[in-house]
Amino acid sequence: MFKLLVIPFILSIFAGLTQAEDNDSKMMGHSNMDHAAHMAMMANQQRYADVSQRGQDVMPFNLAATTHMFTKAAEGGVQLVVAKKSSDTAQIKLVRQHLQEIREQFLKGDFSGPSHIHGQNMPGLAELKAAKPGQIEIAFKAVKGGAKLTYKTSDIALVAALHKWFDAQLSDHGKDAVEGHTRP
Numbered sequence: 001m002f003k004l005l006v007i008p009f010i011l012s013i014f015a016g017l018t019q020a021e022d023n024d025s026k027m028m029g030h031s032n033m034d035h036a037a038h039m040a041m042m043a044n045q046q047r048y049a050d051v052s053q054r055g056q057d058v059m060p061f062n063l064a065a066t067t068h069m070f071t072k073a074a075e076g077g078v079q080l081v082v083a084k085k086s087s088d089t090a091q092i093k094l095v096r097q098h099l100q101e102i103r104e105q106f107l108k109g110d111f112s113g114p115s116h117i118h119g120q121n122m123p124g125l126a127e128l129k130a131a132k133p134g135q136i137e138i139a140f141k142a143v144k145g146g147a148k149l150t151y152k153t154s155d156i157a158l159v160a161a162l163h164k165w166f167d168a169q170l171s172d173h174g175k176d177a178v179e180g181h182t183r184p
Contacts, residue, residue, distance in 0.1 A: 065091050066146070070166040071180050075152045076136070077162055079169075082146035092146055099147040103140045109133065114165070124165030131158055 065088060069080040081099060083091040102113055111129050114122060128136070137152040151162050170179050 062091060066095060068169065069179075070170055072163050072166060073152075074159070075154065076150070076159055077166055078148055078150050079166070080143070080146065080148040082143070086145050095146040096142050099149055100140050103138050103149055106136075106138055107133070114169075122165065123168045124161040124163070125168075127158060127161035128165060131155075136162075 065085070066081055066083055069078075069082070071078045071080070079099075081095045083095065085091075105111070105113065106128075109129060109131065111125055114125060131153075135153055135155055136158055137150075139150045139152075141148050141150070153159055153162070166179075
């Protein structure tokens with residue numbers, strides 16, 4: 001009877017150790033990468049560093065002290081920027097100021113900020129620049145910890161452009177951006 005109880009216990013310990021080793025190797029990952037994967041990872045890290053550097057020219061707040069959230073919707077989407085620390089009133093003020101400014105620029109068809117940060121070939125950007133005044137509604141709202149812009153359009157091609165634009169920002173802002181999480 002004792003042997004029958006011990007054997008499953010030992011097997012479960014062995015299975016747990018094997019799973020932990022698998023998790024460790026997945027987390028370390030780098031040593032298991034082929035050259036192409038390693039080069040892609042390095043390029044992504046360099047792209048993130050470049051975007052962060054250029055972002056300082058356009059965004060008055062500290063990118064690392066904020067989180068950008070992008071939520072796609074059937075008629076456009078929501079861009080929310082909040083300070084990581086709710087007590088960081090300086091960052092909150094700068095976020096609100098920046099989002100109000102870019103709202104005004106975007107409504108005039110001026111997407112020079114994203115062009116500077118992400119490049120002229122940023123997905124969705126050409127279509128957004130080509131939109132006629134009034135084709136995209138952009139509403140600003142101050143929220144707890146920051147601000148949000150709500151983009152709405154009835155033009156399906158512009159909705160697709162906004163979604164591509166959101167995806168590009170999510171990719172470029174790395175750990176400082178998340179998808180699909182909005183707050184009031």
